[in-house]
Amino acid sequence: MDHFVDGNALAGSLRQVFRPDITTAEARCAGCGAVRPVADFRVYTAAPGAVARCAACGQVTLQLVQSPGALWLGMSGLSYLRFPPPGR
């Protein structure tokens, strides 16, 4: 559990899903309510896929799995994403 990177590492995979850069978006954790950029998530890649956790409370915020047939994105641990205007 102690080997992790941060949300910056999700940028490439999530560009397949979101048109704006999601790592600059502010995310509200559904667990503790902290509002921080997605870039600040702690991302664990030892699992099949990537699991992102809130840096403040450890709640799973986002899961991303690339299977041979599809890309799966779970976001049940987020209450919202707020995207800044482009170019900020």
Added chain:
Amino acid sequence: MTVWQQARLVERLRETDSAVTLVFEPEEWSGHLAGQHADIRLTADDGYQAVRSYSLAGPVEEGRVVFTVQRVLGGEVSTYLCDDLPVGAYVEVRGPVGGWFVWRGTDTRPVMLLAGGSGIVPLQAMVRQRRALGSRVPFRLLYSVRTPEDVIYADELARPEGGVDVAVRYTREAPPGARRAPRRLGLVDLNTHGWPAEFEPMCFVCGPNGFVEAAANMLITLGHDRHRIKTERFG
């Protein structure tokens, strides 16, 4: 670019015993911001694929993109890139990606760069971008590294351009005659080589998790607003 494209390795340069700079020629690269990274994908003969994200080490030059890769013990991608990938071979790249940990030349605030180990790479990319732009934004770089042999970009850091202050601090072994005993970066180092919080600098911190955590906390202790502290960490 969100799609994978082929990129040919055109040059490799040894930086330290464990870090190599790799210059790739992708099919098409429209440019990137300092601090951004790109994903590199390797595919084995049996179809097994591995993807890792690496910081771009400087601005694009004549269509070429530059990475500096630190060999991670047991790392399947970094060891292959550092030791085995021959010049002329192809990998797949996707990028640039990541718009958060970036310095834009249009931002005129002073810049404080805190690097731990190979965390120097995206930060030196910012210094190189500043140079490419002819920017006069004042930069301070504080680089914490284990031993003098581990210093990446040592020659370049030894003669920084005007407006860029560089301080290297050692954690395990200092050069002969150094007055500071080797130890981890502390408040006194940030006080001596950083900007006062009143200058409202943009602070970029990159390195291993422990380093980033400690350095960011010290910046907050010194009164820096957490909204002006951007971090990038690797496991």
